[in-house]
Amino acid sequence: MCVKSGPQIANEILxxxxxxxxxxxxxxxxxxxxxxxxxxxHQAALVSEALAxxxxxxxxxxxxxxxxxxxxxxxxxHRKILARLEQE
Numbered sequence: 884m885c886v887k888s889g890p891q892i893a894n895e896i897l898x899x900x901x902x903x904x905x906x907x908x909x910x911x912x913x914x915x916x917x918x919x920x921x922x923x924x925h926q927a928a929l930v931s932e933a934l935a936x937x938x939x940x941x942x943x944x945x946x947x948x949x950x951x952x953x954x955x956x957x958x959x960x961h962r963k964i965l966a967r968l969e970q971e
Contacts, residue, residue: 895921942967 887895899917900906908917934954937943942960946953956964 892918 895918896944900951901942906917907942934943934945936970938945942957942964943954946956
């Protein structure tokens with residue numbers, strides 16, 4: 884588990900306020916919702932990057948449908964994926 888410092892949390896709060904300049908909340912609301920949103924936004928960027936790499940390697944298949952992208956295992960690369968996972 885990653886423990887963040889006061890300055891890191893302060894920057895996350897400021898980042899949220901820049902993105903939502905009319906926002907206001909309680910301590911509990913900020914801890915629960917604002918910081919969670921910041922974490923989810925950061926995680927989504929990391930997941931997007933990882934998926935792009937997996938699609939480019941042909942390990943995951945991307946499909947567009949109704950303004951959404953769906954990702955699934957490329958079954959034809961099953962052995963290659965297992966070999967990659969065993970290397971970890």
